[in-house]
Amino acid sequence: MNCKTLEKRTLEAVRFLGIEATIEKLEAYPEITAYCIMRTPGLVIDEKVVVAGSVPTVDKIKELLLVHQG
Amino acid sequence: MKVVEKHPIGSAVIILPLWIIMYAILQRIADALIALTGLPDGEHLTEALRFFVFEVPKVLLLLVLVVFVVGIIRTYFSPERTRSLLGGKSLFVGNILSSMLGIVTPFCSCSAVPLFIGFVEAGVPLGVTFSFLIAAPMINEVAVVLLFGLFGWQTALLYVGTGSVIAIAAGYVIGRLKVEHFVEDWVYKIHANPTALEEIIPSFTDRMQSGYGAVKDIVGKVWPYILAGIGVGSGIHGYMPENFMAGLMGKSVWWSVPAAVLIGVPLYSNAAGIIPVVHALLEKGAALGTTLAFMMSVIGLSLPETIILRKVLKIQLILIFVSVVAVGIIMVGYVFNLVY
Numbered sequence: 001m002n003c004k005t006l007e008k009r010t011l012e013a014v015r016f017l018g019i020e021a022t023i024e025k026l027e028a029y030p031e032i033t034a035y036c037i038m039r040t041p042g043l044v045i046d047e048k049v050v051v052a053g054s055v056p057t058v059d060k061i062k063e064l065l066l067v068h069q070g
Numbered sequence: 071m072k073v074v075e076k077h078p079i080g081s082a083v084i085i086l087p088l089w090i091i092m093y094a095i096l097q098r099i100a101d102a103l104i105a106l107t108g109l110p111d112g113e114h115l116t117e118a119l120r121f122f123v124f125e126v127p128k129v130l131l132l133l134v135l136v137v138f139v140v141g142i143i144r145t146y147f148s149p150e151r152t153r154s155l156l157g158g159k160s161l162f163v164g165n166i167l168s169s170m171l172g173i174v175t176p177f178c179s180c181s182a183v184p185l186f187i188g189f190v191e192a193g194v195p196l197g198v199t200f201s202f203l204i205a206a207p208m209i210n211e212v213a214v215v216l217l218f219g220l221f222g223w224q225t226a227l228l229y230v231g232t233g234s235v236i237a238i239a240a241g242y243v244i245g246r247l248k249v250e251h252f253v254e255d256w257v258y259k260i261h262a263n264p265t266a267l268e269e270i271i272p273s274f275t276d277r278m279q280s281g282y283g284a285v286k287d288i289v290g291k292v293w294p295y296i297l298a299g300i301g302v303g304s305g306i307h308g309y310m311p312e313n314f315m316a317g318l319m320g321k322s323v324w325w326s327v328p329a330a331v332l333i334g335v336p337l338y339s340n341a342a343g344i345i346p347v348v349h350a351l352l353e354k355g356a357a358l359g360t361t362l363a364f365m366m367s368v369i370g371l372s373l374p375e376t377i378i379l380r381k382v383l384k385i386q387l388i389l390i391f392v393s394v395v396a397v398g399i400i401m402v403g404y405v406f407n408l409v410y
Contacts, residue, residue, distance in 0.1 A: 029183050029381060036262045038149040038188035039181045053149075053181065 003027075003041040006055050010043065013061040019069065045069075078278035093131050100124035118308025125300050125346070129219045130293065133212065134285055140174075140211045141284025145277040147175045149185055156194045156202075161245045164198035169237040172205030173230075179207055179375045186382050191262050196253070197245015203379075204395055205237035208370030212292055213341035220303075220349040225358075228406075233366065236398040243394050252387035292342040299346035306350035316355030319364075326360045327403035331396050334367030344368050358410045363403030371395055 007025055014021045026032055035044055039053025043061070045068040056064070074081040100123045109116040152171045156164060177185070182203065189199040209230055217226040272280070319326050344365060352361045376388055383391070 029187070030256055030260055033184050033187040033191070033260055034262055036188065036191075038153070038185050039176070039178075040184060053176070 002055050006041045006043060006051075009055070009058045009061055012058050013065055016058070017062055017065060019065065021065075074282055075279055078275055078282060081282075082278065089131060089135060093128070096128055096131070097124060100127075114308040118304040121307050122300055122304040125220065125304075126297060129216060129296055129300065129346075130289070132219050133215045133289055133292070133296075136211050136215045137285050137288045138281040141281035141288075142277050143174060144176045144284070145272055145280045147171065149175055149177070149181075149188065152202075153189055153192045153194060156189070156198055157192045159195070159198055161195060161197055161242060164195060165201040165238045165241040165245070168194075168198045168201040168241065169205040169234050172202040172237065173209045173234075175202075175206065177206040179372070179378060182375060182378050183381050186379070187257055187260060188262075190253070190257060191260065195245055196250055197241045197243075199241075200244045200391065201237045201241025204240055204370065205234060207372070207375065208237065208366060209233045210341065210369075212288065213345065213365075213369055216296075216341055216345040220346060221352075229362065229365070232362065232402045232406075233370070236366070236370075236395065236402060240391075240394045240398050244390065247390065249387050249390060252384045252390070254382050254384060257382050292340060295340055295342035296346070299343040303346035303350040306347070307353065310350070310354050313355040315351050319351060319356035319360045321357040321359075321407050323360075326357070327363050327400050327407065330360050330364035330403065331367045331400050334364045335371045335392065335396060336373050337368050338372045338374060339368055341365075341369050357407045359403040359406030359408070362406055363399050366399045366402070367396065370399070 003025075007023075010023060014023065032040065032042065035042065035049050037049060037052045041051075041055065042049055042053070043051035043056070043064070045065060048068060050064050050068060074085075100120060103123050104116060104120050107116075107119070109119070152175045155171065156168055159167060186199060186203070189202070190196070214226050214230060217229050317323065319330065348356075348361050348365050352358065371392060376392060379391075380388055
């Protein structure tokens, strides 16, 4: 449930900002936990964990994308 | 809800007095509603209805307040911080601390696997991790509110106390058994990327917003269970003959405690659905220890959670975990049947 919402919102935020991004959804535990994520769902931007255990709003995701964009 | 989230502190100042007034006049409203129906006092149907009309709003009001406060308290604890507090702690002290933190740290059994791995990764001993995994689902605010609302503060305290003892003792026993090799091998092979989540310290407004968020989330999810649970409870309350349960769940029936646990373990319900039903059974002659044991096994041990944990634990360890906790619950049940 939550992970689908997060995926949808992330797609929406990326589309809104018009940035080029590869979005990958990791669902296997070894991959998830390799990022030190202890609460699902999590959002990782450029290999950096920015969200764990909550579903931020689309606006919040846009903000995170802008801050963490290289 | 939007306005409340925008002005969290101002809203609390307005909502709190309203809450107090509502709570204070609840009994009068319920009696007035029953009087309106024109049903004769003392009849089964009247009493069942009165119970329902009074208890449902009472429990919901209590739940809103407690979930809000706990939602704020939880912002001071995160699994990441709990993990660093528990890393390298010795067995007994670690088990106590872990059970306490299990009560206040935000936890959802859907995240049991990443949490387990995170703990093991950070060097939290296996037994200490189990104390957390036992306390976190068993002792939660919804259970405490329902116990307080329907049974009174003594029973609520009793539940929290015995639940903690079980979590501490079971975790300690599992730690002593040295069963590390029954954890799935891939768990130890993970080497987490050290760029962990940077922690942003929330402002008090943020914390208040988390409180409202928790109310929306938790109360929004459990209210149908409360309606159903109290509905069934009122039915039992009004219609089941006195002492009906004495022969089945009574004190003199020695096998009732293990039977209650055996039935309770695979049964899965949240606290909101099961506690009102159990409350009504207690009134009809079920013994307190048996009732407590049934409740704990339903809430604390669940089939879905063990299936989730099977991903990181070999079947032997799953069986050890469930049996150690079940034995603890049975012992608590017998002790309370003896004392009361």
